[in-house]
Each structure stands twice: as structure tokens, then as C-alpha cells.
Amino acid sequence: MISTITKRVTGKNQIGNKLSAEGNVTHKTFNPKLNIENDSNFYEATIEEVNEAVELANEAFEEYKTFSGAKKAAFLNAIADEIMALGDDLIQTYCSESGLPEGRAIGERGRTIFQLQSFAKLVEEGSWIDATIDTAIPDRQPLPKADIRKINIPIGPVVVFAASNFPLAFSTAGGDTASALAAGCPVIVKSHSMHSGTGELVASAIIKAAEKTGMPNGVFSNITGSGRVVGIALVEHPNVKAVGFTGSIAGGRSLFNKAASRETPIPVFAEMGSINPVITLPEALKTRGEELAKTYASSITLGTGQFCTNPGLILGIESDDFSKFITNLSNEIVKIDPTCMLHPNIKESYDANKDNIISQDKTHTVANYANDTEANFAKQALAVVNGSDFIENPNLHQEVFGPFSLIVKCKDKKELEKVVSNLEGQLTGTILGNNSEINEYNYLLSLLSNKVGRIIFNGVPTGVEVCSSMVHGGPYPSSTDPRFTSVGTSSIKRWVRPFSYQNWPNELLPEELKNENSLGISRLVNNKITNEKI
């Protein structure tokens, strides 16, 4: 049997506007549903090709950074249109390289388009640039005050590592790329080798959009190859100014260390592992335990558990209601049909990590899907451990990427607080509680807020809305910098730096800082937010 991906895929690197295949190392992608390789060969980039992409990006930066919000918005909207124009070829290639169903592919494409369009709106409107103006006070005593005006300016060429678990929305034209291009930074993507064909198709759409909207050659490149070769070469290149990454803690940390040890260190915004603790409170379990068990069986298995916000840790205080909840959750989760993982390697890690937790002293398996499944389909499972045993064993705090949750039974509120205090940084924390009982747990909520980037009340952590108020990030190791988000329009802030003009003639200032405020953006003028002219 042969698994084919569209003939439009050439297997070549996109170095600026040209396709290139100078190397002789190739790889194929894998169809995990059919359990066979896809037919196309992908040429891994040589170091010369990597350098060429970065040089082009560096040259493109000088022109691209001067473009107006409207011009960048036209580019981002054109990328969205060109991705849609890829039609079924994109959807079929996505499914063949990920094992994910067509509905998910279409949904994720919609999210990708929405992200691009959201950034287009943001930069077209323009206030995101945070224009801040303090006008001069020439007669101030004892010294005159200068006229000082600040905006955010793009940081320079950005490298984006595509994520395995979102071949579209966190990959080639995903949130990192869209936000960096919106900020005025050229982007070089290190394609994910599990979905190189999907990446190439999307890269071709970006290049078409760049050509149609008059973008400089080098504003975008897409590089194929191993992380340890081309990934590191990109991060070490002196003309790369920042990195976006989604993936494992080991990968993100290693790139972060590389970037920090460069002669000129650069920021790495890595979004990595998270077990997303869910705290169940007694009243909620008493009144809604059965319904919560059903909801959580779905959330744990959604997308075969391959979400960074998957609920991997469920906490509660020992009681009959908590025991009933565990039984219900166990019964519900094994009723769900297993689904395919992204790649045999991810399935292998899932089995190994799940077995590692299940085999630890003092954990008890309460659910483990028992029927035979197709190759690369993940069997969902749940294990239980006591609070004190959890605290003592750091192995139990590690992410199991897949449909697995560890349930921690605490003997009382104090122990629950101690468990939360001992957690590492997380993307999310969830409280399942009734309004009437929440005040009793204020201290616990406060401890949880120290650990997470987003706190959810009576919901599930899976599902990350793309909007201005979203925080998808959190204390280390969920991300390398908890001051930023990688989802939503604020993620643009990762790719800019603040820049001040002192006593600069009005006519030479950027449009956003001129007295006239011709763009009508919101500005902080002498400590007042206004969109009036000065």
C-alpha cells in the first residue's frame, strides 16, 4: 500500500521566493492511521541554505519594518486567502501526515485563518504599537523637560519552530508566524518533520501572498531538517533576533540554553509542557459529580489528549463524593473509542510515560482501555495516588502527552494546598466548584494563581480562544517567559522592543507619534489615553 500526498508537494525548502534542494539528506512523513510512510521525499536544508534564508530575511527586514499597518494587513489577509485556495489538497495532506480527522483539519484551518485576520485587523487599526508621548516642558525648573515619544518597533528576523500537534494553527502560518509578521519581523520557519508536506503547502501560500502584495524577497522562508542541525544553526545565526517554539520541555529548554549562550543572547519564547491541574471542590462533586465525570472523560481524550492544555492532573479531597467521581470518570473514559496519535514516536512516548507513572510505587490504575486497537491508537488511562505520595515523587509531576490523567486524593484542605504549592509552572489551572463554596478556598486559589497563566472556573482547560485577553503561557516550565502569551493578539509583544525618540522634529517622527495623529490611534499623551491630536 502507498500513502500519497498531493503532487503539488515538491519536497524542497522555500528560501525566500525560490524553491531549493541543495542537500542530499531526505526524509518522508508518516501516515499513522495507515501505519505506513507517505510517498514524498523531503530534502533537508544544508547550512548554506539556512544561511541564505537568514541573510535574505535580514535584508528584507530593512524594507519590511517600514511598511504601514495597512500594507502588512493586506499581506496577512492575502495569506489567509491563499491558504483557503489550497483547498482539499491541504486538508488531505494534513490528515495523511497527522492521523487527525478531516473535521479537525478544517477546524484548525479556520483557526489559522482567523488568527491571520485578527492580526491584520490589529495592525491596520494601529493602537497595538503603544504610542506614548510626553511633551516638552521647556520652562521646567531646575531643568527643562525634553519631548520624549515611545513606540514598539520590530525586533528583527524571527525563527519559528512548527509544533507537531497543530500542523496548521501552531505551525507554518500559525500564531507565532502571524504575530511576528504583523509586528514587522521576517520569519524563517523550521518545519516540523512530522508534517513537512503540510508545511510546504502553507509556505507556498505565504510566498504567493507575499508576491501579490509586494513584500520583499526573504520576508518568509520555510526550512526542512533536523532540529539539532538546521534548528540549532538557525538559533545560532547572528542575524536571528528571537525564536518562537511549541513542543517538549527538553527541546524548548535546549534551544533556550543555546540562545542564551550565543555571543549576543536572544529571547526564546518556548511554550512547553503542562499538566494543567484541575481542582474539584466538595460541593460541586456532591451536586454535579456525575456530569463533571462525563465532561472530563471527553476533555482528557479530546484530540487523543495531544493538547498542551490537556487536563493531566485532577485534585480533590478524600470523600465518598470524590470516590464516586473517580469511579464515574473511570467508567466514562473507557467507553470512549481510542483515536490515532500523530506519529508512532509520539505513541511510543505516550506508552512509555504512561507506564512510568502507572508502575510507580503507590499509584493505582483505575482505568486502562483494555480492547485491542489499531496501531498508533492510544489507550486512555487514569491512575490515582495520595497527596503525600504525589508530593514526594517528582516523576509523578511530569506531563504524559496523550489521553491520561493522574488523580490525586488529598486527606484534607491543607494537603491540597501543599500539593498545589509543590507544582511546577502550568499553562492553566481549573476550579470545579459551586459559588457557595469558593470563598472557603481563597488561599488555595491564591496558591494556584502563583503557578498558572490562566485560571478556569467550572469549565475544561482544553479549548484556547484566540482573543486579546487570552494568556497561553505561564511560569516555567510551561513557558520560558511568563510575561508573554503565545495565543491571542497580545502575542505580538514578543517580537517588538520599546524605542524612544527624544526631541525629534515632528515631521521626522513615525506617523504614530506625530502631533497630528493622522491614524487616529489611541495614545498615552502626558499620561492620558486619547486618540486626539496634540
Ligand code: NAP
Ligand atoms: P519536540 O521534540 O520538542 O520537537 C519540536 C521541534 O523542536 C522539532 O522541530 C524538533 O526537531 C526541534 N527540537 C527538539 N529538540 C531539539 C533540540 N535539542 N535541539 C534543536 N531542536 C530541537 O516536540 P514534538 O516533536 O512536537 O513532540 C515530542 C514530545 O513533545 C511529545 O511527545 C510531547 O511530550 C511534547 N509536546 C508537547 C507539546 C505541548 O504543547 N506541551 C506540544 C507538542 C509536543 P526535529 O524535527 O529534529 O524533531
